[in-house]
Amino acid sequence: MSTTKKPPLANTPDVYLEAISHVLIDEETLHKRIKEMGENIASDYKDKNPVLVGVLKGVVFFMADLIMATPIPLELDFMSIASYSPSARDLGYVRITKDLDICIENRHVIFVEDIIDTGLTLGYLLKLLRTRNPASLEVAVLFDKPTRRLIDIRPKYLGFHLPDLFVVGYGLDYREQFRNLPFVGVLRPKALNL
Ligand code: IMP
Numbered sequence: 001m002s003t004t005k006k007p008p009l010a011n012t013p014d015v016y017l018e019a020i021s022h023v024l025i026d027e028e029t030l031h032k033r034i035k036e037m038g039e040n041i042a043s044d045y046k047d048k049n050p051v052l053v054g055v056l057k058g059v060v061f062f063m064a065d066l067i068m069a070t071p072i073p074l075e076l077d078f079m080s081i082a083s084y085s086p087s088a089r090d091l092g093y094v095r096i097t098k099d100l101d102i103c104i105e106n107r108h109v110i111f112v113e114d115i116i117d118t119g120l121t122l123g124y125l126l127k128l129l130r131t132r133n134p135a136s137l138e139v140a141v142l143f144d145k146p147t148r149r150l151i152d153i154r155p156k157y158l159g160f161h162l163p164d165l166f167v168v169g170y171g172l173d174y175r176e177q178f179r180n181l182p183f184v185g186v187l188r189p190k191a192l193n194l
Pocket residue numbers: 058114115116117118119120121122165166167168172173174
């Protein structure tokens with residue numbers, strides 16, 4: 001096997017390269033931290049058969065890597081949401097377009113999120129899940145932008161704090177693009193006007 005490390009943007013199409021100003025977190029750093037998070041979850045939930053819940057679509061990359069780094073029995077489920085309107089979203093109200101398949105009553109639930117910004121969406125969904133009487137409900141989030149927080153949410157498992165910048169990659173999108181970048185990058189302001 002070659003030991004030469006590829007530069008992080010080596011396999012990235014030119015159109016993406018032009019839009020990204022720099023890599024904020026590279027692939028190796030992401031995977032190392034996710035492995036640690038999975039080991040912590042495995043040790044805390046060893047005999048609890050937790051249900052890991054995610055909201056489509058951005059979380060699928062993190063969820064896949066996280067559960068493979070969590071070597072215990074667990075179950076996986078997803079929800080889908082849509083905003084009623086921009087003003088409703090500002091209040092944290094969202095419409096559930098796909099609900100959970102698993103009944104979470106008396107189950108140990110870990111809500112897995114890609115990124116928390118204001119916390120409004122997550123705050124709303126946690127309130128909803130609490131009404132279903134889980135045995136416990138904790139949050140695992142990969143990226144946290146604490147400077148814009150409006151709701152007090154303290155994730156039990158946290159990957160990285162991010163500055164107040166718009167980032168893409170590893171599931172995070174800008175107008176549905178860039179999710180497939182294997183790293184997290186910052187978009188050039190010019191690209192935000194696409
Ligand atoms: P919140 O309700 O403000 O916490 O919004 C969280 C949602 O906003 C995330 O699930 C993302 O969809 C989106 N989001 C927030 N910051 C970013 C970013 O930097 N890049 C891509 N999406 C983001």
